[in-house]
Amino acid sequence: MLDGTQLASVEDIECSTSSQRFAMNASRPLTEELLAEIGRAFNSRDTDRIMSHFADDCTFFMASGPEPVGRRVHGKAAVHKVLADRFKVIPDMNWAIDYEYVAGNRAVSVWRVTGHAADGTVLNYQGCDLWEFRDGYVLNKDTYWKIVRPD
DSSP states (O other), rough: OOOOOOOOOOGGGGEEEEEEEEEETOOOOOOOHHHHHHHHHHHHTHHHHHTEEEEEEEEEEEEEEHHHHHHHHESHHHHHHHHHHHHSSSSOOOEEEEEEEEEEEEEEEEEEEEEEEESSSSSEEEEEEEEEETTEEEEEEEEEOOOOOOO
């Protein structure tokens, strides 16, 4: 307990998100179960739950956008806002995992995303995420998906 004259160390600081509490510097191993939990968090569309798995300095490279990498969204607050805005437009967005694997501090998820956007667009795409983790928290999430069009 701090008496006001001491500086708090990182170990003394805790963050609270929805129903979860975690130490800011807590390191955890990257496992297939952790990846599955992150997937469950995304399917819950609870942005606080999702962001509890991301590092403060995370970057989300969205599948499309004005840059060659799609749209680069940097920082936990910015990623939180982008996801919250997306779930307002596509409230039933859901990812069905085809397969995932973990290799060191990186992982790959291949999935099919479905949902119905407010403008009537129906999502039904195969895609993947290339993940990079630091201390068990998402540092980079790079998303790709197939473009479906009549040829």
